[in-house]
Amino acid sequence: MATQAPRFWRSIPQRYNLSGTHCTSCNEYFFPPRNLCPNCRRGAHLEEYTFKGTGTIITYTTIYNATEDFERLTPYNLAIIQLDEGPKITGQIVSSSTGVKIGMRVRPVFRILGKEGDRGIIYYGTKFAPLLVSSCTEKKASV
Amino acid sequence: MRSVSIIGVGCTKFGERWDVSLRDMIAEAGVMAIEDAEIAGEQIDALYVGNMSAGRFIEQEHIGALIADCAGLSRLHIPSTRVEAACASGGLALRQAVLAVASGYSDIVIAAGVEKMTDVSTGTAADALAAAADREWECFFGATFPALYAMMAKLHMRRYGTTHDQMAQVAVKNHHHACMNPIAQYHMEITVEDVNKSPMVADPLHVLDCSPISDGAAAVVLAPTEVAGRLSECPIKIVASAQASDTLALHDRRDLTTLDATVHAGRAAFTQAGIEPRAVDVAEVHDCFTIAEILAIEDLGFVEKGQGGKAMEEGLTVLGGRLPINTSGGLKACGHPVGATGIKQAYEIALQLRGEAGKRQVDEAEVGLAHNVGGSGGTALVHIFTR
Numbered sequence: 001m002a003t004q005a006p007r008f009w010r011s012i013p014q015r016y017n018l019s020g021t022h023c024t025s026c027n028e029y030f031f032p033p034r035n036l037c038p039n040c041r042r043g044a045h046l047e048e049y050t051f052k053g054t055g056t057i058i059t060y061t062t063i064y065n066a067t068e069d070f071e072r073l074t075p076y077n078l079a080i081i082q083l084d085e086g087p088k089i090t091g092q093i094v095s096s097s098t099g100v101k102i103g104m105r106v107r108p109v110f111r112i113l114g115k116e117g118d119r120g121i122i123y124y125g126t127k128f129a130p131l132l133v134s135s136c137t138e139k140k141a142s143v
Numbered sequence: 144m145r146s147v148s149i150i151g152v153g154c155t156k157f158g159e160r161w162d163v164s165l166r167d168m169i170a171e172a173g174v175m176a177i178e179d180a181e182i183a184g185e186q187i188d189a190l191y192v193g194n195m196s197a198g199r200f201i202e203q204e205h206i207g208a209l210i211a212d213c214a215g216l217s218r219l220h221i222p223s224t225r226v227e228a229a230c231a232s233g234g235l236a237l238r239q240a241v242l243a244v245a246s247g248y249s250d251i252v253i254a255a256g257v258e259k260m261t262d263v264s265t266g267t268a269a270d271a272l273a274a275a276a277d278r279e280w281e282c283f284f285g286a287t288f289p290a291l292y293a294m295m296a297k298l299h300m301r302r303y304g305t306t307h308d309q310m311a312q313v314a315v316k317n318h319h320h321a322c323m324n325p326i327a328q329y330h331m332e333i334t335v336e337d338v339n340k341s342p343m344v345a346d347p348l349h350v351l352d353c354s355p356i357s358d359g360a361a362a363v364v365l366a367p368t369e370v371a372g373r374l375s376e377c378p379i380k381i382v383a384s385a386q387a388s389d390t391l392a393l394h395d396r397r398d399l400t401t402l403d404a405t406v407h408a409g410r411a412a413f414t415q416a417g418i419e420p421r422a423v424d425v426a427e428v429h430d431c432f433t434i435a436e437i438l439a440i441e442d443l444g445f446v447e448k449g450q451g452g453k454a455m456e457e458g459l460t461v462l463g464g465r466l467p468i469n470t471s472g473g474l475k476a477c478g479h480p481v482g483a484t485g486i487k488q489a490y491e492i493a494l495q496l497r498g499e500a501g502k503r504q505v506d507e508a509e510v511g512l513a514h515n516v517g518g519s520g521g522t523a524l525v526h527i528f529t530r
Contacts, residue, residue: 058399090281
């Protein structure tokens with residue numbers, strides 16, 4: 001298989017950080033960053049913005065039959081997550097003992113997304129994990 | 144703008160056609176349509192062909208020139224254009240042909256669609272189809288087409304109480320219709336239980352909730368309505384041709400249980416035709432997955448938002464019901480050679496309005512609608528036809 005490196009290793013910092021844009025004219029946030037605001041178009045004032053990363057699962061599925069690149073992961077959970085600032089993104093939900101649910105709160109985690117065979121290039125990016133509110137507070141209390 | 148009519152139609156058998164090539168199929172469908180219209184090659188002003196991905200499926204591009212060549216028209220040097228909008232490529236080719244005739248620039252124009260998908264492995268075909276989604280921000284994270292529609296289904300179930308049994312009814316109905324269609328890929332009745340027992344692809348969608356990988360081609364011949372009556376015994380008028388777009392990625396949509404592109408194309412089409420959705424007698428809608436047909440009948444205004452599942456349960460859309468949908472068997476059971484689908488829909492509606500649909504004929508069908516979607520809803524086309 002020919003390497004896809006140029007396509008995915010072109011400088012795409014948003015692969016590794018949830019950084020996008022914020023239009024100060026209409027106050028809408030975008031991920032990935034947009035060069036043109038669909039509301040204000042050329043009247044937009046766009047600034048860079050790094051998302052908090054926390055969000056809510058809007059909908060999800062469990063994939064049993066994937067494309068060749070993802071076959072080794074099946075079954076895996078894929079969801080559309082609405083970030084707290086508003087934009088929605090597609091991402092995998094990693095191990096959740098309680099099961100994935102619509103409305104579940106999640107946080108971003110940095111993970112391997114794909115590999116080009118055993119010796120090929122590894123792709124990294126963002127997946128999401130359940131945000132366990134209770135354990136976070138416990139941790140804070142112990143600190 | 145001039146009124147446009149269909150004066151000839153042709154369609155190959157859909158299915159796993161290992162014995163024939165893309166070239167064979169497009170020639171077969173084209174010749175059928177030309178013979179049906181009883182026109183000569185010299186009368187053809189232009190060709191449009193919908194094809195999603197011959198580059199990936201058979202490693203052949205430049206499909207415009209290829210189809211003119213295969214159809215024996217190379218020495219006439221007719222302009223031939225390939226158009227692409229993923230699974231809506233066929234509908235888009237029809238619209239380009241309609242615009243060419245309506246504008247007065249061309250008189251006799253052929254709109255065709257073709258896809259040869261079974262020359263590659265299922266994995267390669269699935270990957271080629273995934274190119275209709277957002278490669279960088281959906282597929283890169285592991286999204287597949289069934290997964291995108293599964294996520295729409297999951298939210299529809301949660302919001303409106305739609306059940307998987309109701310979705311399965313779409314597949315049961317379309318398989319039932321396909322049994323009466325000689326060109327359909329599948330001639331087998333299935334039950335809700337069969338759908339539920341088939342392997343899970345992306346929860347809640349099972350294998351039998353998904354349209355298949357298919358080969359096939361279709362073609363229609365268009366002419367100005369003012370001369371169509373002289374050229375054909377039963378011309379079919381195209382009274383509306385509308386197209387709309389939306390974000391490429393599903394996650395960027397306003398609402399994940401509505402295809403806004405369908406809503407906009409549908410509204411524009413009904414306005415052009417000057418009719419209400421309830422005036423439609425028969426429709427072919429884009430059922431790439433069972434949930435997609437439920438969304439389509441809601442988004443086109445045939446039923447209220449959220450009532451699509453219930454309509455399936457009540458048998459509203461089965462042959463003999465108030466609004467028969469996908470009498471061809473739909474994408475689900477007639478097959479889904481992606482570039483050909485939009486033209487096959489027009490072919491089926493033309494047969495229905497001419498009264499030539501055989502066992503699956505809708506009584507006294509006068510108004511028909513075809514709805515073709517690209518990707519997860521980035522493109523939608525709606526055409527309305529009358530006798």
